[in-house]
Amino acid sequence: MNYVSIQGRATSMSWTAHDVGLVIRQTMRAFLRHRMLFALTVLGVLVAGGAVMLTLKPRYTATTTVVVSGRAQQDPLAPNGQQQNLAPPDDELVSTEAAMIHSRDVAAAVLAQLPPPPAAPHVGMRDRLCHMGLGFLCHASTPVDPEVQREHEEDAFLNNLTITPEPRTQILDINVVDGDPQRAAALANAVVTNYQRIALARQTADINHVATWLDNRTAALRQRWLDAVQKANAFDNANGLTNTTEGSTSTPLIERQIADTSANLSQAEGRLAAAQARADALRDAAARGDARAAVALSQEPILVATANALMQLQSTRQEEAATYGPQHPRLRALDQQIATTRASLEAETQAALSTIREDQISARAEVQRLNENLDLLRQKAGGQSAPQAEYRTLDQEAQSARAVYETFLEHAKEVVDRAALLQPPIAVVSHAAAPDVPSFPNRKKIGLGLMAVALAAGAGAVLLRDYFAAGFTEIERLRAAVPLPLLAVVPKVGGRSEQTVRRHVIDHPYSRATEAVRSLVMQLSMRVHEGGQPLCLAITSAGPEEGKSTLALWMATVARRGGQKVLVIDADHRRGMLDQYLTDGTSGRPSLGMSDLVTTGVPVADVIRTDPDTGFDYIPAGRTMQHAFSPVEIRRLRAILAELKRSYELVIIDCPPLLGLSDALVHANMADQVIFVCRWKSTAQRAVMACLERLEACGAPLAGVVATMVEDNAMDVMGYSYGNRDIKILSRFDDK
Numbered sequence: 001m002n003y004v005s006i007q008g009r010a011t012s013m014s015w016t017a018h019d020v021g022l023v024i025r026q027t028m029r030a031f032l033r034h035r036m037l038f039a040l041t042v043l044g045v046l047v048a049g050g051a052v053m054l055t056l057k058p059r060y061t062a063t064t065t066v067v068v069s070g071r072a073q074q075d076p077l078a079p080n081g082q083q084q085n086l087a088p089p090d091d092e093l094v095s096t097e098a099a100m101i102h103s104r105d106v107a108a109a110v111l112a113q114l115p116p117p118p119a120a121p122h123v124g125m126r127d128r129l130c131h132m133g134l135g136f137l138c139h140a141s142t143p144v145d146p147e148v149q150r151e152h153e154e155d156a157f158l159n160n161l162t163i164t165p166e167p168r169t170q171i172l173d174i175n176v177v178d179g180d181p182q183r184a185a186a187l188a189n190a191v192v193t194n195y196q197r198i199a200l201a202r203q204t205a206d207i208n209h210v211a212t213w214l215d216n217r218t219a220a221l222r223q224r225w226l227d228a229v230q231k232a233n234a235f236d237n238a239n240g241l242t243n244t245t246e247g248s249t250s251t252p253l254i255e256r257q258i259a260d261t262s263a264n265l266s267q268a269e270g271r272l273a274a275a276q277a278r279a280d281a282l283r284d285a286a287a288r289g290d291a292r293a294a295v296a297l298s299q300e301p302i303l304v305a306t307a308n309a310l311m312q313l314q315s316t317r318q319e320e321a322a323t324y325g326p327q328h329p330r331l332r333a334l335d336q337q338i339a340t341t342r343a344s345l346e347a348e349t350q351a352a353l354s355t356i357r358e359d360q361i362s363a364r365a366e367v368q369r370l371n372e373n374l375d376l377l378r379q380k381a382g383g384q385s386a387p388q389a390e391y392r393t394l395d396q397e398a399q400s401a402r403a404v405y406e407t408f409l410e411h412a413k414e415v416v417d418r419a420a421l422l423q424p425p426i427a428v429v430s431h432a433a434a435p436d437v438p439s440f441p442n443r444k445k446i447g448l449g450l451m452a453v454a455l456a457a458g459a460g461a462v463l464l465r466d467y468f469a470a471g472f473t474e475i476e477r478l479r480a481a482v483p484l485p486l487l488a489v490v491p492k493v494g495g496r497s498e499q500t501v502r503r504h505v506i507d508h509p510y511s512r513a514t515e516a517v518r519s520l521v522m523q524l525s526m527r528v529h530e531g532g533q534p535l536c537l538a539i540t541s542a543g544p545e546e547g548k549s550t551l552a553l554w555m556a557t558v559a560r561r562g563g564q565k566v567l568v569i570d571a572d573h574r575r576g577m578l579d580q581y582l583t584d585g586t587s588g589r590p591s592l593g594m595s596d597l598v599t600t601g602v603p604v605a606d607v608i609r610t611d612p613d614t615g616f617d618y619i620p621a622g623r624t625m626q627h628a629f630s631p632v633e634i635r636r637l638r639a640i641l642a643e644l645k646r647s648y649e650l651v652i653i654d655c656p657p658l659l660g661l662s663d664a665l666v667h668a669n670m671a672d673q674v675i676f677v678c679r680w681k682s683t684a685q686r687a688v689m690a691c692l693e694r695l696e697a698c699g700a701p702l703a704g705v706v707a708t709m710v711e712d713n714a715m716d717v718m719g720y721s722y723g724n725r726d727i728k729i730l731s732r733f734d735d736k
Contacts (some may be wrong), residue, residue: 593622
């Protein structure tokens, strides 16, 4: 049991390998059959691709390498030494900088510095005819909008600008493509310098905005301090107070407490003022929708991250709008993200304001508590002189205003110092140099790709041509499609004239074609009944020019040289060609033939002729019949064939084609055996099957199929053929 299953699996595997080998061999034969088509297709694709490649204009790529430096975004109002680094992570920072470099603002600045060269005017056939006086062919002059032209130039520049981040680094490669290598290098360097200038200007504007607000706030605090000092001095002069603050070394404890409480009150008021200033600035930034100011003014990480995300989305939207236009679906998605992020920013801003508000409430409560303590201390110091106490109160208010003013003045100086130390967000690693070799077209790669495409196109053309071929292109396909024996495969014979082809079996007795015909005659002779009964053989085909007449003459020649008495009948009365073949076309069509035997009943001896070269007899087609066979004519035809079989051992009927005609069905029904001729690659498969069905329907004794004009590469083995040395030896025996 196991042996049987193993043997079955081995047989299946060998059959699969056989199928694969058969497919490979058939494919190779298809390439051999259509090698001219393959060569022409490959050559055509190579020529066309080469012509297109020659028309491609060279493009040069210049590269500038920069490194992204992390920018520490600091709070201008934070105490000294408490600045927080709010820069995004490295990958996010690099992506943001790449998007900002690839922006329309940078493109406009670069093109303003290096405007594109004027395009060469295109002079076509229409322009030439216009200059010759045909005004109706002239192009209508349309005004060009400078704004639209500028946008087109910016779009073209951005399409040729690519920013490539190097993985796991903060390095960017800025690539610019242009037809001029010098201009490509200049544009790449100009992108870096202009972006550095724009980024510095943007940072300076942000710092200046904060500095302006600080200046206004500092001026108000200074004026408050000066007013408090002036009020204290005026009170001192009005009451004639002396030694209020100077000259005393032992200050009472109550006064020291009042002084300490006043100092604490000044600090609390300073914190309250700072919180109030921070809340006012953040509220002003939120009202203006300035995400950068929100990042600079807030100490909340979530608010900073949300503001950074909003700035990145806005930059991405500008880039997408420049690339795809204002109506692209991707912009609507970005707008929704921007709206969501802006809402989140507003919520985080409110949360930050709530935090600052809590600081204000705490500072205000502390100020209130210190004021209450100061009032209590002042009540305790009621025993002192009332004018002196009032003066001290005014002096403490002046000192408090001064402390707040000095705090804001210090922050303003830090902001100014920071503006002087601003650096661009990117630094140049290597400047772009003019490239020597164009980046496009890469002729080597294009040539290899073109060769691959040409080979693929040639293979596709061959396979399609072979797949859609009307006739049979493989012997295996013919055997699989036709349910009849394949009697012979007659190879294609080349010849300059029909007479040369007809004499092939005489002039080349040992060729493959002659051997195939000799084998066919032998097979038919073996099928003859015992007793040496004669054989009436009908040869037909689906259409004309399929080699059935040539096959009939070759078979008659081979049989006659074997000693048989052979008669060939041309049954195609519409276009009988047998007499022209055998008389070299000089005698013209005879007046009497097979059709005359059937219709008029002339004696058989009057229409039989003999071929002087081969010695077999033949009956020409005769005159054309304009009617179908009648019952009388069919009986007469049957009697004629019976009479001829008594005089000849082999009678070959060259029948007309079957498609559209019915004469061949009559002859096939009366013959002992019928051979169907199928021309290689020409006879359609459907036509073959239809003709075989008609022959079977009329009761024709089909012997098999003969493939004619078969190419040498149609099958693995066409047959044996003698070499030149063998033919010479055999010719000597023939001469003897």
